[in-house]
Amino acid sequence: MIRTIKSCFTRSFPKAVALGLAAVLLAGCTAAGSAEPRTLRVGVAVYLQSDTFIGTLVQELERLAQAREIEDGVKINLNVVDGRGSQLTQTEQIDRLIALDYDVLCVNIVDRTSAAQLIDKAQEADIPVIFFNREPVAEDLYRWDRVYYVGAKAEESGVLQGQILLDRWLNREQPMDKNGDGILQYVLLEGEPGHQDAMLRTEYAVKTLTGAGVEVEKLAGDTANWDRSQATARMSSWIEQFGTSIEAVISNNDDMALGAIDACQDLGLTEDEMPVVVGVDATAPALEAVREGTLCGTVRNDAQGIAGSMLELALALAKGEEPAASLPLSDEKYVWLPYQRVTLRQLEAEQGGV
Template identity: 40%
Template sequence: MIKRRLFIFGIAIAVAGGIFGGYHMVQSKESTEPQVIRVGITMYNQYDPFTEEIRHNIEDYLAEYGTEKDIEVDSTVVYSGKNQLVQNDQVIDFIEKNYDVICVNLVDRTDPSVIIEAAKSADVPIIFFNRELVEDDLKRFNKLYYVGARPEDSGKIQGEIVIDALNERFDEIDVNGDGIIQYVLLEGEAGHQDAILRSRVSVETIKAAGYEMEMLGDEIANWDRKQAQTKMTSMLAGYPRQIELVLANDDNMALGALDALTEFGVQTYPLIVGVNGQEEVLLDISEGKIEGTALNNAKEKGRIIAELSMGIAIDGRPPEDIQMEDGKYYYVPYECIDSTNVLEYTNSQ
């Protein structure tokens, strides 16, 4: 009887040990599993080379961060096809699937209300980027952030590129010799803050240097190369030899203008300046076809957005080494690229 009791007691101890040992093993296994951070990214359009470059950099830096910190980063990219209603649904879907942070390249910078209210209700942080929403909207929830660049700075750089060229070879650029620079504008989107400020500041900067200017045309080309080519071709039909300067709000449209000029058979190209620093434009600058551009640093924007996402998702706040203005804004500075320094940038591509 005693032996039987000892046998049963031994079995009980073994079973208990197995249970608790198994529990300990499960606990140990769970404790070694990597942390998972889920980042949703919604883009206004998949056909914009510049915003696509930012998107690639966000994903690359998220992956790099995860590897360095032994964190599993699950990033998902969706496109809204320039439809704000679609983008609203995409953000709500990310929220319902418990994403930790959502990065939004807004379709309509004046209409973020649905996104903001959904994020606020669910207490989910949003990082808007490259299409700046109205300041009052960003104040509506304490977990809203913006990463971009100051558009007026890009306009100033464009103006300075033109001024340097005029200072060096005014007589060559002033084809008709009237002492006035005849120019055309290729603007991004109607009502878009970047388009408005770049256009205004670039012209004001040139005029402030003492040069007279006459606008021959102002066309909306929606950051699109083909649209810019069509609009430029139309302006060339009206002014086949009078256009001496093309101020394009971005490099896509600068390339579209160059396409139109080439197809039109213009003998002497006007000055062309853009914004963003796309690789093809850098080549054209080195060949003297485009005067210059203001680098909108897509790589640095991607890095900041990725690190900001991780800091907010893990610690609930931006990393200490990312200095946010007013706790909400981060502006990546523009850089001037022209014939004097373009090789520095082409060699780093």
Template identity: 40%
Template sequence: MMKGISRFYSRSEIRKKILSFYLIMTLMVMIISGCSNIKNKEKDTIRIGVSVYDAHDTFITQLMDDFNSYADTNVTVITYNAGQSMKEQNNQMQEMIDGGCDVICINLVDRTEPEHIIDLALKYDVPVIFFNRELTGEDLRRSDKFYYVGSDAMESGIMQGELAAEGILDDSLHIDANGDGYIQYVMLQGEAGHQDAIVRSEYCVETLMNSGIKLDRKGLAIANFNRTQAQSKIEQLINAKTEIELILANNDDMALGAIDAYINIFGDKAKSMLPAIYGIDGTIGGLEAVKTGYMCGTVYNDKEGQAHAMYDLAIALATGGSLDDLGIEDEHYIRLPHTKVTLENVNDYLY
């Protein structure tokens, strides 16, 4: 009967086995450490999802250009165009959540229908920054992770009214061309029922009347903040022989559309035929029109400031950083001020 064979190791062999064991353990630690570093790197990457109501809106496009310019190398911004469809924007909200966005920025298609977006944000505990199109305070306060970044629509309306009043009272501009003591005007308004459009229009007219200006409204045209639609509306009024001494537009795109209408109808004589035209937003096109004299003035809506504030807030929310120095008011709002722009100071905003 064979006995079991036993093996005795020499000291040198034992040392080799111990060394091999330590090498294997060191390698395992390195692998685990490497995996840990990969995970940390993934956590350091911030994903910001953005849905805009319409990518063809000039102001929104320029605001997003500024927003993207602030993004660091470890920040990924994914932008969606809702194309003026609330249903599409609701779907995009789900996509951004499914895509692992740390923060979501929403430029609402319809400020009166944010329920689905809010419900999703609450369900998945995702911070949301609403911007440019303000939802109701009641909706915004449904979570301490909801914020609004934008401006004060009332302020912009008042400033536009002040600009127009200053122009009317300046005899050199001869805005009251027929000398009847009344200013025949047209209001180019944004979307029907849109809060900012209504507020801008009402406070602009109220400011003019409080300045002692007598007004004679010749038209209230809904042009949906759109340049082409504004051109069509003003062309209709011109062709109907409507007397127009002043055009007040809720945004620069519509003001530029009014200019397009005169150019299309009067050609080279258009500039001499133009009424006084005032816009709001201070887009590049609007500022250039002020500089060349086609527009009398615009109200600068600080898109750079809003973009920067929105970006800083998004990063703070994504990283758990401090919100103390971001200028938040009433726990949910960041508002940037407007400024009046005329020929005298337009270069300060263009260059």
């Protein structure tokens, strides 16, 4: 085990150096048949594991780690802790991971303004940190040279949402303009108050429409905290207020988009009365809704790509290697994954249907 061998070094050695020397010693011991394969211990702190996308991402990380164990002959111990939406809970969990001297921390932070405190604690313990999916303030990432971010640019997902709606608005065979006034009436389901991804997805989805010359009118908007049941409640209230005059639902993620569809179906809206709904993430339930025709489209957030990049980065950091040699880094800190628009046409094309 790396922890046993690492204890032979004084704490004045940087963790990466100690891990590198430990790996050399372990390689010799393994060749002699007298030691177990080395173990990489990764603490994974998520904001809310019941979030459909985060749950999918964790599953991908676990699957890829198992594959790398077979491929590289290295044991990878993932300890996933669930902050349950509380920064206080997550901070306590990360404190425990640091006290146990994990090799790398992967953090899907609850409150991005708390990143500085976590980074300082990790730096003191010389444990590198990989933030993912929920981007901290840029200045915080530069507090220490062993802090990174893996994710996708939120504004890109907003642009792609807007493009999906624009294509549908211009499709005369499936008219969105129910009242014929030339204005797209929409409601907005936002993720969290003040959350960067929520704000950017909202801004760029609407900006893409107006930039293409579409006149829009926001009937209502509210946060639903990325949650399907909260979105159902919000949408039910709006349908009672505005009836079938809602022509589109712009949702910051798929869970809330599906919640809006639930409300429409629960209240008995017909197919012609249903608004056009778009989401973000391309979760399995959302893709099924696209195939059924209840969800107009979504934007694929690459869970497999994020998980794979996190794992490569963790392995490089644990070995004391330069991360830029393994992954394309932007500004020495960021690994960006592209979004991809997903509609029924794209799904059929992927399946060879068109």
